[in-house]
Amino acid sequence: MIAEISTLSPEERATRLQHLGGPLPRAVRPNRSPPGDEALPDLPDLPGAEPGKVTLRFAPFPSGALHVGHARGIFLNDAYRQRYDGRFFLVFDDTVGSAEKRPSLESYDLILEDFQLAGVKLSKIYYKSDRLPEYYRHLPPLLEQGSAYVCLCPAEELRRRREAREPCPERDREKAWQQEAWEGMLSGRYGEGEAVVRLKTDLNHPNPAFRDRVLFRISELDHPRVGHRYRVWPLLEYSWGVDDVELGITHVLRGKDLVMEDEMEQALWKAWGWTGPRFTHFGLLRIREAKLSKSKFQKEIASGAFEGWSDPRTWSLRSLWRRGIRPDAVRQFVLSFGLSLADIEVPAETLYAMNRHLIDPTTPRRAFVPQPVPVKVLGDPLGPRRVELANHPEHPEMGERTLQVDDLFYLPGRDVASHLGEEVRLKDLLNVRLPGSIRPEPLPANFTSQPNKPLPRLQWVPAGEAVPVSVLGVDHELTEGFGEADLARAPEGGLFQFERFGFVRADVLPLAGERRRFFFAHP
RNA sequence: GCUCCCGUAGUCUAGUGGUCAAGGAUAGAGGCCUCUCGAGCCUCUGACGCGGGUUCAAAUCCCGCCGGGAGCACCA
Numbered sequence: 001m002i003a004e005i006s007t008l009s010p011e012e013r014a015t016r017l018q019h020l021g022g023p024l025p026r027a028v029r030p031n032r033s034p035p036g037d038e039a040l041p042d043l044p045d046l047p048g049a050e051p052g053k054v055t056l057r058f059a060p061f062p063s064g065a066l067h068v069g070h071a072r073g074i075f076l077n078d079a080y081r082q083r084y085d086g087r088f089f090l091v092f093d094d095t096v097g098s099a100e101k102r103p104s105l106e107s108y109d110l111i112l113e114d115f116q117l118a119g120v121k122l123s124k125i126y127y128k129s130d131r132l133p134e135y136y137r138h139l140p141p142l143l144e145q146g147s148a149y150v151c152l153c154p155a156e157e158l159r160r161r162r163e164a165r166e167p168c169p170e171r172d173r174e175k176a177w178q179q180e181a182w183e184g185m186l187s188g189r190y191g192e193g194e195a196v197v198r199l200k201t202d203l204n205h206p207n208p209a210f211r212d213r214v215l216f217r218i219s220e221l222d223h224p225r226v227g228h229r230y231r232v233w234p235l236l237e238y239s240w241g242v243d244d245v246e247l248g249i250t251h252v253l254r255g256k257d258l259v260m261e262d263e264m265e266q267a268l269w270k271a272w273g274w275t276g277p278r279f280t281h282f283g284l285l286r287i288r289e290a291k292l293s294k295s296k297f298q299k300e301i302a303s304g305a306f307e308g309w310s311d312p313r314t315w316s317l318r319s320l321w322r323r324g325i326r327p328d329a330v331r332q333f334v335l336s337f338g339l340s341l342a343d344i345e346v347p348a349e350t351l352y353a354m355n356r357h358l359i360d361p362t363t364p365r366r367a368f369v370p371q372p373v374p375v376k377v378l379g380d381p382l383g384p385r386r387v388e389l390a391n392h393p394e395h396p397e398m399g400e401r402t403l404q405v406d407d408l409f410y411l412p413g414r415d416v417a418s419h420l421g422e423e424v425r426l427k428d429l430l431n432v433r434l435p436g437s438i439r440p441e442p443l444p445a446n447f448t449s450q451p452n453k454p455l456p457r458l459q460w461v462p463a464g465e466a467v468p469v470s471v472l473g474v475d476h477e478l479t480e481g482f483g484e485a486d487l488a489r490a491p492e493g494g495l496f497q498f499e500r501f502g503f504v505r506a507d508v509l510p511l512a513g514e515r516r517r518f519f520f521a522h523p
Numbered sequence: 524g525c526u527c528c529c530g531u532a533g534u535c536u537a538g539u540g541g542u543c544a545a546g547g548a549u550a551g552a553g554g555c556c557u558c559u560c561g562a563g564c565c566u567c568u569g570a571c572g573c574g575g576g577u578u579c580a581a582a583u584c585c586c587g588c589c590g591g592g593a594g595c596a597c598c599a
Contacts, residue, residue, distance in 0.1 A: 042537095061599045093599060101598045155597060196597050207526050209595045217597035236599055259527065260594060283529075284593070336536070336548075342529045343592045350535065350549050360562050367559095394562070427558055452558050459559070499559040523561075 043338055046080055046251050047278050054086030055123075055250045059093040059240075062107035062224075064294055065309035065316040066114040069255070072285045072334040077253050078120045079335060087123035089247060090115065094129045096221045096233045100295075105224040110309060114317050118327045126247065128239055129225045135234045136186070138242055138272065139197065139216070143178040147271040148215060150181035151198045158196070162211045165203045171212070185218060185232050192218050201267055213237065213264060237261050241268035241276075249277045256281045256341055284343040285334065287351070289474070290315035312474050312519065320351075323474070324495045324505030324521035329355035352522035359495055359503060364391040364398060367427075367459040368469055368498035370481040371413035376442040377432055380407060382450065389428055401486060405429070408442060408463035410482045415458045416443070423448055425455040427499070459499050468515045471504055480515070488516055495521075 046054065056077045060070060081088040092111075094103045115122060142148035151158060153168045161168055170181075185195050197216040205211050215238040218231055234242075244252060244265060254261075262279045269276045297314045300306040310318045320330060333351045337344065384406045391398040409426065421436040431453055432445040461467075466482035473479065483498070487506075490496070494506040496518070504518040 059599090063599085095599080098596080098598045151597095158597075193597065198597095205526095207595060210526090214597050219597080233597095235597075255593095256528065257593060258599090261599095281528090288534090338536075340529085340536075342535095344535065346535060347533095347550085353549055356561075363561095365559075365561085393557070393559080425558070429558090454558090457558060497559085497561065499561075501559085501561095503561085 043076075043079060043083075043335070046084070046253075046280060049080070049084050049086075049251060051084050052086070053250065054080065054084035055089065055248050056081055056086060056253060057089040057091050057244075057247065057249050059091045060111055061093045061097070061101070062103045062111060063097075063101065064104070064107055064298060065110045065314070065318050067294075067314070067316050068287055068290070068320075068330070068334070069285050071118070071317055071330050072282060072337065073253065073255060074115070074118060074120055075331045075334050076282060076339070080251070080253065086250075088121070089124045089126060089249075090122045091126040091243065091247070092128060093236070093239075094127060094223075094225065095236070095239060096219045096223050099221070102221065103224050108225075110318075117321055118317065118331070126243075127225065128243070129223055131239070131243065132226075132230045132233075134246060135216075135239055135242055136232070139182065140179060142199075142271055143182060143197075144175055145271070146175065147200050148197055149173065149178055149200060150185065151196050151212075151214075152181075152190075152194065155193060158214075162203075162208055165211065167203060168198075168212075171198075171200070185216070188231065190218060192220050194218065199264075199267060199271070207260070210260070210263065237264035238268065241265045241272075245269065245274050245276050252277050252279045254279070254281060256283050256343070280339065281341060282337075282339050283341045285337060286343075286345045287315055288345050288347045290348075311476070312472070313476055322505065322507075323519040324359070324503060325351065325355045326358050329358050332358075348522075356503065356522065360497070361395065362392075362398075363495045363497050363503060365393065365499050366401075366484050366487060366496045367461050368471070368481055368483045368487075368501050368504075369410045369412050369459060369461050369466075370471075370479050370501065372410035372461070372466075372482045373413045373416045373438070374442045374463060375409050375411050375416070375432075375434075375445050377407045377409065377430070377445055377447055379447040380430060381447070382430075387429065401484070403462055403484065404465055405462050406464050409460045410463055410466055411458055411460050412481075415456070419456055419458075423453075423455055425453060425457045426460045427457040429460065431455060459501075469518065470515045471498070471501075471518045471520050472507075473520045479520075483516065487518075490516070 058074055058077050060066065066074070077088055080086070092108060097103055139148065149171050151168045151170050153161065158168065181195065182197065184190060185197070195218060196214045198212040199215050201210060201212055203211050214235055216232050216234050219233050220228070220231060222228060240261065241264070243249070259281060265276060292313070297306065297309070301308055301311070306313060309316050310322045312319045312323055317330065321327065329351060332354050386402050387405050388400040388402050390396060390400050411426070415424070416434060417438065420434055420438065423431055423433045425431045430450045431448045433448050434445050435443060461482045461484055465485040467485055467488040469481055469483035469487055471479045487496070490506040492506055492508045495503065496506070497503050502523045503521040505521060507517040507519055510516055
């Protein structure tokens, strides 16, 4: 069986890739490593997981597009969903946030779209901003049994007392007062910052943040989905304490940065007498080249310096896809780290290598001539003619394209400069001797012979049908030049390998008179 | 500072007491192939942080140290 899979996998890969033009859903795989992913380590089993009885969730805060760190959580959850034939929920973690960290309306669509393009199937989508009544409903019992209380301390005072391990004056007030004060928070008797609800925990807890943590606070911030409908908002741990149980989550797979939240949720479940899901963590993942922060991107995007969330400099998932990096490569990439708890920084090169393996067998080759120099070939006995070139050197079934050749060509300026006076080969066409200097405008080069010879090989474009092309690099550096004629009509999303240059993806078709733009994926 | 996590080659990762004179990926070197500086094939370089202990036997268990990371909001 395994031997069978490995012999079939090249074709299997190829056929799958042919269908990957758009956001098609991926086929459900059996379990463990899917075909084509022999290199991936098997993930360990989830504690207490039973096939058909696993529910997972992913909970992004909607403040921008998803990045590679998110991808680790998403693909890991998705891998387990597939293994156990379970359910996977997307839960928008869209409570009001804070003045510095706010949800934005466009982010909901951005995230949904990212999931679709990633090929991750969702069983259900929830919005926390729809679930405020649920959160409210579970608080009174906590007040009633004295495990939570309303605190009227100003923020500064709260922090000071917490640091000093001192209780606040309201901590032990009678239940009736607590219930009444809670009603007061909901009805608007207190203003922003004047009252919070806190969980009663050990005031001597070694982690100050854990001492009587805040459960609800008042916020007058406008919410992109529900506006000002609510003014009392739960904090992350409380909303999760409720949702992880009410939505029937069985396993929580989250980043290591959220370990403290486990303890908080468990404290809440203990107070309610509930049993919650199991927690599993994974370390933080960063791509070495992606140094900038999310808030920095927001600023650059707002100012217009960046072209939105798909700007390659953001290293967002959509920016990778825009460059021609397949979602499947990202999936393999993040799954290759397993459930490791180490925080890691991986060079993008590793991701590129995976993508290259994935796309190379099915990506057509084309000539792109950067910094073009016009060259006139003198004495070519074959004269003007049409030549056919294979789209892929190893896959003749991918067909050919036809070029109309005359005596005028564009050659890469750098190569011409470094081979002046030498004989070079225009790849797949003919051999010429370059002149000793770059003087006359169409550079005269004498035809020497036609058959292949072991000479430096240069890519070329017939001047008569050259198309102006630009390639936008990862850091937004622009390389301009000429490409083969049919690149003008390449559909958006088309992948090409520009020979001796790298893999690129065609951007939207340009307006009349504009250069055709491609995004650079990797060498 | 406090709490927690991690420490296998340049970078990731497999490894849960013997089959490890440590496997894979990526990067690097060399060769083959190829009318691309891509892919493919072959070969090579290269690692268990340090010090104790437990054991017949330790990358694997225990302790200490040293390094690295994360968390420590009325953010998520």
